Structures are given as C-alpha cells and as structure tokens.
Amino acid sequence: MNDKFIARLITGVSIFVLIVVVILQSNVLNIFPDKSAIPSWVFFLPKFNAMVNGTCSILLLLSLYFIKRKDIPTHKKLNILTFILSSLFLVSYIIFHATGIKTTYGGEGIIRSVYYFILISHIILAAVVLPLVLFSFQKGLQMQVAAHKKLVRWTYPIWLYVTVTGVIVYLMISPYYTF
Template sequence: MKAFLKNSDRVAIPVIIGLSIAVPVIVFVLMLLPERYNFLGTDTITFPLFHALLNFGTAMLLILGYFFMSIQNYVMHRNTMITAFGLSVIFLISYVISKISNEPVPYGGEGILRYVYFFILISHIVLSAIIVPLVLFTMYRGLSGEYDKHAAIARWTFPIWLYVAITGVLVFLFMMPYY
C-alpha cells in the first residue's frame, strides 16, 4: 500500500469530506429558518410528493444496479448507479428549496403508528447524513477504477442508501393525510 495519496485523492477526499459536512449542516440550518420564502408558489404537498417519487425511483434504480452487478454487467451497473446518484442530487437540491419554501408540517397520527412513524423518521434522518459520504466515496472509487475499494464500501453503502430511499417514501405516506 502506498504511503501517499494519489493526486486525484488529494482533491477528491477533501471535497467529499467538505460536502459530507456541508450538506447536513445546510439542511439543519434551513430547518431553523424563522421565515419561509415560497418563491415558486408551490402547494404544501408538491415538494413531498416530488421527493417521494425521487426516492421511489432511486430505490428501484439501486435494486436494478445491484442486479446488474450480480450478473456482472458492469456497464449497466455503472449507468444505473450514476442515474440513482443523479436522482439523489435532484432530491437534495429540491429538498433544500422545499425547506426554504414551506413550513414543516407536524405529524398528526396517534397511538402505535406515531411510534412507528418517529422510528422510521429518526432512522431516516440519521442515515441520510451518513449516506452522503458513503455514496460520494463509493461513486468516486468506482468511477476512478478502484474496484476493490469500491466493492468494500458499496457493501455498506447499498443497504443504507436503499433504506434511506425506501423510508423516504414511507415518511411521505405517513405524512400524506397532513399536507
């Protein structure tokens, strides 16, 4: 093993770490905004529905990408995973805009569903922060041709990313009556 970083690592790793810190901090700060600016004029449900569709699409692409990897169709695996990443980037940009635009909507459910909802929501939020560096490192290692490193990190990235995508849809379904 080399004792020094490759030239591309010297740029990519600090960028990945920076984004991995900046993204959750930006989202957290936006949650605390005293005022919202609905500059797009959207209804309350517009962004959550769009986000659920993006999460559903991401989950389907992740499963499809896993399938392509399992049958060793690495070109289709790469293309599918890049598309899943693209949907996640669109989600993130849209999510930031939604936090600027709309007030948070409280969950109104009661009983056992309330506990189930908050378990799903809290695990979704925590893993959403964790998934940012995992996805970025996995993508970087795969696209830079470091397939052993890519496979090692993808073993963790795939199930967490899939869980985050699926629970994103579930959060929407739980919240749908309250939008």
C-alpha cells in the first residue's frame, strides 16, 4: 500500500468515526427505545471505559519511558497494546451510546464549569487525536522515524490528555448515573 492510499484510508476512517459519534450523541439513532430491553452488561461499560482509559494512560507513560531509553521493541509493543485498548474503548463507547442512555451532570457552581471545560476539551481533542494516532502508527510501523517523531510531538500529549480526562469525566459524572 502506498502512502496516498493509507492517508485516504486514515482520513476516511477518522471521518466515519466522527460521524458515528456525532450521530450517537445527538440521539438520532436509539437502538433501545425501551430501556428495559438494554442488556444488563451495557450498564458496566462506562466504568469499563474509564478503566481502559486509565490503563491506556499508564501504557502511554510507560511507552515514553521506554523510548527515552531507546528500547524500541518495548515502546512499539506498548503502543500497539495501547492502540488495541483504545480501539476496544471506542467500540465499547459506541455500544453504550447506541442505547440512548443519557446522564446529566448534576454538580453546581464552579465544579460544573470545571466539568464542562474538561468534557468539552476532551471531546474536541478525542476527535483530533484519532487521525494523529493513525498517522503516527503508520510512520512508526514503517520506521519513518523523523516523520513519526514530528507527529508524535503533537499526538502523544493529546492522546495522554484524552485518556486521563476520560477517567476524570467518568469520576465526575458517575455519581449522577441513574441506572
């Protein structure tokens, strides 16, 4: 596969995922209009997603540690594992939001503003990070080190921010879950 094809594929996948997430957030598709028909395991997914995000945060930090020590094989394995877990998170996120379950944040005062700042920055950067991760992976797997480093300068801090804030958002909203 040539770089042009891969770039188109990454762009297409990123746009597709963004559209799916926007549709799910707008509640246009409600697969389970009868909430009693939702399988019970679905209600565990927000906690599962937070655990996956927390694990990804740790793996990203370990990946940085190992690349600083020039241990490329370990760095590569950690990043592949993080990518797999992030992909699992995305599937789980889509499944949960396809149910139409909505939770409103109930905090008041300054903490409400803090929550929405974290949530909005998390959502925006989560949309931005997907193509960055995919392009970074492409360059890394092809051992195009200079291009990989250039991309990762942006990808890494954004990906780490998204995984950490994913956990924070969960911890802040979970007391308001009604399921």
